Amino acid sequence: MSQHAEHAAHEINYVRVWVILLCLLVVSILGPMLGIKLVTLITAFGIAIIKAYLVAKNFMHLNIEPRYAVYLLVTMLVFMLLFFAGSAPDIMKHEGTHWIKPVVHVEAPAAAHH
Amino acid sequence: MRPIATTRAAAGIPTGRLAVWWVVASEIVIFGGLLVSYIMHRIANPDWGYQAAYTNVWLGGFNTFVLLTSSLSAVLGHKAAVAGDGPRAAKMLYATCLGAVTFIAVKAFEWTAEITHGYTITSSTFWSFYYTAAGLHALHVIAGAVIMLFVAATAKRNLELHRVELIGIYWHFVDIVWIFLFPLLYIAK
Numbered sequence: 001m002s003q004h005a006e007h008a009a010h011e012i013n014y015v016r017v018w019v020i021l022l023c024l025l026v027v028s029i030l031g032p033m034l035g036i037k038l039v040t041l042i043t044a045f046g047i048a049i050i051k052a053y054l055v056a057k058n059f060m061h062l063n064i065e066p067r068y069a070v071y072l073l074v075t076m077l078v079f080m081l082l083f084f085a086g087s088a089p090d091i092m093k094h095e096g097t098h099w100i101k102p103v104v105h106v107e108a109p110a111a112a113h114h
Numbered sequence: 115m116r117p118i119a120t121t122r123a124a125a126g127i128p129t130g131r132l133a134v135w136w137v138v139a140s141e142i143v144i145f146g147g148l149l150v151s152y153i154m155h156r157i158a159n160p161d162w163g164y165q166a167a168y169t170n171v172w173l174g175g176f177n178t179f180v181l182l183t184s185s186l187s188a189v190l191g192h193k194a195a196v197a198g199d200g201p202r203a204a205k206m207l208y209a210t211c212l213g214a215v216t217f218i219a220v221k222a223f224e225w226t227a228e229i230t231h232g233y234t235i236t237s238s239t240f241w242s243f244y245y246t247a248a249g250l251h252a253l254h255v256i257a258g259a260v261i262m263l264f265v266a267a268t269a270k271r272n273l274e275l276h277r278v279e280l281i282g283i284y285w286h287f288v289d290i291v292w293i294f295l296f297p298l299l300y301i302a303k
Contacts, residue, residue: 014186014189014190014193015186017186018182018185018186021182022179022182025175025178025179025182028296028297028301029171029175029301032301032302032303040301040302044297044301044302045297048293048294048296048297051182051290051293052290052293052294055185055286055289055290055293056286056290058189059185059186059188059189059282059286059289060282060283060286060287065127065135066125066127068125068126069127069135072135072136072139073135073138073139075139076140076142076143076146077142077146079143079146080142080146080147080150083146083147083150084150084154087150087151087154088154091151091154091155091158092154092157092158093158094158
C-alpha cells in the first residue's frame with residue numbers, strides 16, 4: 001500500500017465525514033418537501049453533487065491519487081456531456097426550425113392503471 | 115512473493131488500483147449514459163412527476179443511509195488493512211456486506227409493493243427507466259458483496275490486504291451512483 005494512502009487513512013476522520021453525509025441526506029429529503037422548485041433543485045441535486053464529492057475525496061482518496069486518475073474519470077464525464085449535447089435537441093424538443101415530431105405521446109399518470 | 119498488482123506501479127499507481135480506476139471509468143459511461151438519457155426524457159415529459167410520486171422516498175432515503183454507512187465500514191476496513199490488521203479489515207468488510215444485504219432486502223420489499231400495485235417495467239417509459247437503472251445498480255451491489263466476501267476471507271488471514279482498498283473503491287463508486295439515483299427517481303416528483 002502506498003505511503004500517501006497510508007497517510008490519508010490515518011489523517012481523515014471518516015466518522016465525521018459520514019455524519020456530514022447523513023446531515024446532507026436529511027437536507028436532501030426535507031428540502032424538496034417545501035415544494036419550491038429552486039429549493040428542490042439545490043437541495044436534491046446540488047447536495048447530491050456535494051455528497052459525491054465528499055465520498056470521492058475522503059473515502060476513495062481521489063484527492064491524493066496522481067492527477068491523471070482524476071483526468072481519466074473527468075474525461076468520462078465530459079463524454080456524458082457530449083452525449084447530452086448531441087441527443088438533447090431530438091429528445092427534449094417536440095419541434096425545431098425545419099422539423100416536427102410526427103407523434104408526441106404524452107403518457108397518462110400511472111394512477112390510470114387502477 | 116508479493117502479487118504484481120501490489121508491487122508494480124509503472125504508471126505511478128499500483129497496477130491493481132489502476133485497474134479499478136479503469137473499471138470505475140467504464141462504469142461512469144454505463145451509468146452516466148443511462149442517467150443522462152433519463153434526465154433528457156424527464157425534462158421533456160413533466161408528467162413523469164405523477165408517476166415518480168408512487169416511489170417511496172422514505173425507503174429510498176433509508177437505502178441511501180444504508181449505503182453511506184456501508185461506505186463508512188468499507189473505508190474503515192481499508193484503514194485497518196493499512197494498519198496491517200487483517201481480521202479487523204475482514205470484520206469491516208462483513209459489515210459492509212450486511213449493508214448490501216439490507217439494501218437488497220429493502221429493494222425487494224419496495225419492488226414487490228410496486229409490482230403488486232401494477233407498476234411494472236412495461237407500465238410506462240418512466241417505470242422502464244426506474245427498474246432498469248435501479249436493477250442495474252442492484253446487480254452491482256450484489257456483485258460487490260460477493261467479491262467482498264472473497265476479499266474478506268483472505269484478509270482475515272492477513273493475506274492480500276491491498277485488495278481491501280480495491281474493493282472499497284468499487285463500493286464507494288456504487289454508493290455515488292445511488293447518491294444520484296435517489297433524487298432522480300425518488301425526489302423529483
